[in-house]
Amino acid sequence: MTREAWNTVNFAPTDDQVLIREAARGWLSQHVPMAAVRRDMASDTGFDAGLWRVAAAEMGWAGLIVPEEQGGSGLGFVELAILMEEMGRALYPSPFEATVVLAANALLALGTDRYLERIAAGELTATLAGPNAQGQVEYTRDGEDYILSGTLRHVPDGARADLILVAATSGDGVVSLFGVEGDAAGLVRRALPTMDQTRRLGELQFDDLRLSADACLGEASAALALALDRAAAMLAAWAVGAAERCLEMTVDYTKGRVQFGRPVASFQAVKHQAADMLVAVETSRSAAFWAACVADETGHNGDRQALSRAASAAKAWCGRAYFECAAMAIQLHGGVGFTWEYDVHLYFKNARALEQALGDPAYHRERVARLIGLDDLAEAAQ
Numbered sequence: 593m594t595r596e597a598w599n600t601v602n603f604a605p606t607d608d609q610v611l612i613r614e615a616a617r618g619w620l621s622q623h624v625p626m627a628a629v630r631r632d633m634a635s636d637t638g639f640d641a642g643l644w645r646v647a648a649a650e651m652g653w654a655g656l657i658v659p660e661e662q663g664g665s666g667l668g669f670v671e672l673a674i675l676m677e678e679m680g681r682a683l684y685p686s687p688f689e690a691t692v693v694l695a696a697n698a699l700l701a702l703g704t705d706r707y708l709e710r711i712a713a714g715e716l717t718a719t720l721a722g723p724n725a726q727g728q729v730e731y732t733r734d735g736e737d738y739i740l741s742g743t744l745r746h747v748p749d750g751a752r753a754d755l756i757l758v759a760a761t762s763g764d765g766v767v768s769l770f771g772v773e774g775d776a777a778g779l780v781r782r783a784l785p786t787m788d789q790t791r792r793l794g795e796l797q798f799d800d801l802r803l804s805a806d807a808c809l810g811e812a813s814a815a816l817a818l819a820l821d822r823a824a825a826m827l828a829a830w831a832v833g834a835a836e837r838c839l840e841m842t843v844d845y846t847k848g849r850v851q852f853g854r855p856v857a858s859f860q861a862v863k864h865q866a867a868d869m870l871v872a873v874e875t876s877r878s879a880a881f882w883a884a885c886v887a888d889e890t891g892h893n894g895d896r897q898a899l900s901r902a903a904s905a906a907k908a909w910c911g912r913a914y915f916e917c918a919a920m921a922i923q924l925h926g927g928v929g930f931t932w933e934y935d936v937h938l939y940f941k942n943a944r945a946l947e948q949a950l951g952d953p954a955y956h957r958e959r960v961a962r963l964i965g966l967d968d969l970a971e972a973a974q
Contacts, residue, residue, distance in 0.1 A: 616678040633789040648714030655712025672831035673884035680833030690719035690749035691769025722759025751783040769812035788945035825883035828906035830915035872913035908956035
């Protein structure tokens with residue numbers, strides 16, 4: 593953990609990181625109230641394109657981890673985790689996760705600057721399709737061209753992204769990454785119905801899609817493994833912010849709800865449950881930001897297993913804690929908790945979706961067990 597990334601004595605954010613958090617929370621509070629979230633998630637696109645351009649370009653969020661040479665801020669994954677936590681609190685529906693956490697992250701891991709300048713400028717939305725989706729795409733060579741065939745399902749923003757980074761496999765098992773425009777001939781995209789309307793998933797069908805040689809960004813197995821570990825840590829940070837917001841909504845509601853002549857929050861059982869939620873939030877924050885610190889320290893030549901352990905531990909713990917906080921919030925809101933008028937059910941649905949993204953808790957627990965040599969426990973986790 594570097595001194596620049598995190599205060600090594602107090603394990604506290606730096607002054608610059610505090611400013612990032614305050615700016616993000618203030619902007620999201622002003623521009624993305626829950627009324628806007630409800631409006632955007634019900635729209636055809638699933639997000640406010642004008643607002644996204646402001647966040648991406650003027651706020652600089654799309655270029656947060658993009659190097660300064662490509663027009664970005666050149667910051668790290670701790671700063672990205674801070675921003676993801678604030679977005680989780682607001683439940684902000686946007687192309688940010690797919691464009692930055694998945695696509696830009698994958699490009700950086702691969703060591704290419706292709707597309708990064710346009711992403712940082714807010715001109716291009718993107719996503720990653722392949723190892724984080726169901727199905728498979730295979731590629732063959734036809735002279736200098738590449739031919740892609742196959743189907744991928746549950747691709748984040750798959751039906752709306754301008755650019756799709758496709759991980760395709762050759763006949764001899766080599767995984768390469770290809771840049772495919774969203775309107776490419778031979779690509780059929782379909783939006784999939786989702787329980788959580790704030791997260792859009794798509795199905796991509798590649799029907800002998802022909803690409804020129806320069807569309808291949810290179811062999812990508814190691815880079816994709818690195819990118820997905822980083823992305824898992826960032827989803828853990830989102831879960832922290834969203835879980836904390838569930839706690840805040842629950843405390844506010846139980847303080848105002850009166851039963852038997854006294855606020856519901858005054859009952860000991862309710863206090864215990866709120867305390868359990870607080871413990872879940874704070875332990876999740878420690879896990880998520882530890883994983884973010886390790887992500888900043890780890891590259892192709894670093895301790896990759898350390899990142900894999902930290903990312904999987906954070907994803908398993910934070911994802912489950914978020915879901916349990918959301919479920920507890922539903923319970924403590926009583927019968928109204930799952931009605932459309934209250935916001936808490938939106939977090940509950942998001943928690944379930946996020947828990948499954950990039951591997952569910954059981955997968956990540958088993959992975960941690962294998963990484964630390966506890967194969968017997970890994971087998972039991974199955």
